[in-house]
Amino acid sequence: MPSVHFLNNVSLFANLSTTELEPLAERLVSRRYQAGEPIFAQNSPGNSLYIVKSGRVEIVLNDPQGHTQTLAEFGPGQAFGEFGLLDGLPRSAGAVARERSELLTLSRPEFFMYLEQYPSVAIKLLVLLSRRLRFAMQRGESDEIAEQETPQTRLAQLLVELADRYGRAEEVGLRLPLRLTRGEIAGLLGCPRAQAEAALRTLQDEGVLTMHGRQITLHDLEKLRARVSR
Numbered sequence: 377m378p379s380v381h382f383l384n385n386v387s388l389f390a391n392l393s394t395t396e397l398e399p400l401a402e403r404l405v406s407r408r409y410q411a412g413e414p415i416f417a418q419n420s421p422g423n424s425l426y427i428v429k430s431g432r433v434e435i436v437l438n439d440p441q442g443h444t445q446t447l448a449e450f451g452p453g454q455a456f457g458e459f460g461l462l463d464g465l466p467r468s469a470g471a472v473a474r475e476r477s478e479l480l481t482l483s484r485p486e487f488f489m490y491l492e493q494y495p496s497v498a499i500k501l502l503v504l505l506s507r508r509l510r511f512a513m514q515r516g517e518s519d520e521i522a523e524q525e526t527p528q529t530r531l532a533q534l535l536v537e538l539a540d541r542y543g544r545a546e547e548v549g550l551r552l553p554l555r556l557t558r559g560e561i562a563g564l565l566g567c568p569r570a571q572a573e574a575a576l577r578t579l580q581d582e583g584v585l586t587m588h589g590r591q592i593t594l595h596d597l598e599k600l601r602a603r604v605s606r
Contacts, residue, residue, distance in 0.1 A: 378404055378429065378480055386427055388455045390559030390569040391504065396494050403490055404480040409473035418470040422460020423484045428452050431477025437469045449474075453568035458505070461487055504563040527575040530565045532603040535585070539597055550597055555590035 380397045383389050389397060406429070409415060415426065418438055426433070428450050435448040435456065447469055450456050460467060461484055491498045525533075535552075543550040556564075562572035579585050584596045594600065 378406075378427075382429070382453070383427075384559075385453050385569045386455050387453075387559075387562040387565070387567060387569060387572070388425075388458060388501070388504070390562045390572075391500055391557050392497060392559075396497055399493065400482075400490055400497075403486040404482055407479050407481055409477045409479065411473060411475045413473050415471040415473060415479065416457075416467055418468070419466045420470075422457065422463070422465050422467050424457055425455060425461040425482040425487065426457045426471070427455045427480040427482075429478040429480055431479075432474045433477060433479070434472050434474050435469050436472055453570070454566075460484075462505075504560060527565055527567045527571040528578055529603060530567070531561070531572065531575040531579065532600045534561070534564055535579075535592070535594060536597070536600050536604055539594055539600075543594070543597075546593070549586075549593045549595040552592045552594070554592075556592070557590055 378401050380394055380401060383397045383401055384392070384394075389400065392400070404427070409431070415433060416424075418436075430452055433450045433456070434446050435450070437445045437447055439445070448456070456471065457467075459465075461482065464484060538552050538554060539550050542553055544553060545551075558573055558576065559569055561576070562569040565572050565575075576585075576587060579600075580587065582596075582599070584599050585592055585594050587593075
């Protein structure tokens with residue numbers, strides 16, 4: 377059974393409490409894959425969430441001409457397949473282990489039985505996925521560009537967009553009225569919580585922002601814009 381600490385570092389679950397994570401961990405099943413082994417095929421039923429515990433997984437798309445395109449890559453602490461978990465629709469792409477990997481899987485029936493016991497989790501996940509989708513649509517960037525971005529760059533992009541939309545000028549800087557937890561920020565960035573927290577620390581050390589609890593204040597918006605444009 378995976379540790380609660382490990383699950384808390386998965387962006388999708390980073391905002392859940394220990395009480396909510398412990399029974400979730402009991403429902404996860406560990407599976408191992410060899411390098412090159414398919415995890416699921418394009419157009420197969422979407423009925424499970426996958427979390428990378430170790431190794432590396434690529435999401436691939438096959439076109440009618442037989443060409444294969446890599447859409448995304450996932451490493452330890454990252455999850456994929458969450459939309460199939462929610463809607464059960466066929467997979468829009470396939471997944472392949474690019475090296476020996478261990479994945480944690482959560483089936484759709486187990487997930488919905490879990491939500492029956494902890495309905496508040498459903499609200500947290502819906503809010504997180506909605507914000508993540510909104511952020512992705514606002515960015516309007518290609519997968520190729522997104523793959524090249526670091527968590528620091530994605531965080532800077534997120535903060536710039538939140539500042540332009542919601543920022544309130546105060547004497548000490550630009551305050552963001554949205555009270556986001558570190559877990560929610562990790563979810564919006566689509567990276568492990570540890571990477572999101574490291575990105576926040578970097579920007580705090582540079583004097584770009586301060587974060588007290590859920591309150592974020594930006595002190596150098598132009599520096600953030602410059603980081604995004606690089």
